[in-house]
Amino acid sequence: MLVLSRRLGESVVIGDDVVVTVLEIRGDVVRLGVDAPRHVQVRRQELLAQVEESNRAAASPDDDAVAGLSRLVGDKDEDH
Amino acid sequence: MRLTTTTAPDAGPGFPSQSAGSDLPALDLVRPLLGFPDYRRFALARLDETGVLCELRSLEQPDLRFVVIPPAVLFPDYAPEIDEEVAEALDASNPDDLLVLALVTLGDTPQAATANLLAPVVVNHRTRRAAQVLLEDPELPLRAPLAAR
Numbered sequence: 001m002l003v004l005s006r007r008l009g010e011s012v013v014i015g016d017d018v019v020v021t022v023l024e025i026r027g028d029v030v031r032l033g034v035d036a037p038r039h040v041q042v043r044r045q046e047l048l049a050q051v052e053e054s055n056r057a058a059a060s061p062d063d064d065a066v067a068g069l070s071r072l073v074g075d076k077d078e079d080h
Numbered sequence: 081m082r083l084t085t086t087t088a089p090d091a092g093p094g095f096p097s098q099s100a101g102s103d104l105p106a107l108d109l110v111r112p113l114l115g116f117p118d119y120r121r122f123a124l125a126r127l128d129e130t131g132v133l134c135e136l137r138s139l140e141q142p143d144l145r146f147v148v149i150p151p152a153v154l155f156p157d158y159a160p161e162i163d164e165e166v167a168e169a170l171d172a173s174n175p176d177d178l179l180v181l182a183l184v185t186l187g188d189t190p191q192a193a194t195a196n197l198l199a200p201v202v203v204n205h206r207t208r209r210a211a212q213v214l215l216e217d218p219e220l221p222l223r224a225p226l227a228a229r
Contacts, residue, residue: 038163043214048114048214051196051199054196054222055114055196056115057185058147058196060144061145065186065187066127066133068189068190069186070128070133072191072226072227073128074128074132
């Protein structure tokens, strides 16, 4: 891992067109500004991890569970 | 591009009208499900007659499947904002081409099932391109209970 020290207001440039700037430092919170082209997705890592975990939990449920949910949802649908 | 999910997905061409999905064009997940980067081709099929429960079944790993729902029936207020950039990735020029599906996590009981409204699968039913889209709205739940509806 490349480690760089930056002061408030300073930036790093990643590749040709991604610029990350330190906007504010307050205690243990650092605010970063990211300038990137639209096709570059910028995400919080922990959010990606949460979605990934949710996907794994959703993967390949067993048939009985699906049948049970189908009955529940079917009942709800008839209520409408 | 704001999508409404008030239109049932079966109103759109390309959505399976029968339970068998094997003869339908496969979906190509141009942005695969997070955690499943190797699986891009899925068949979309109904799991019940009402079309509320559907499944995405991997064409590359037949054991791999996900239950999905069109959110409109259970979450009528859900109207996710889809980036232009995502629409471009799916070759969608018209919001009507796009269909939103929420991934369902089943629990120990049917009542414990939840829907992921934060990162739905967005499908262009015209081109069959699809993507899991992590929406920008931090208020959207990753685990919205189905049974509370």
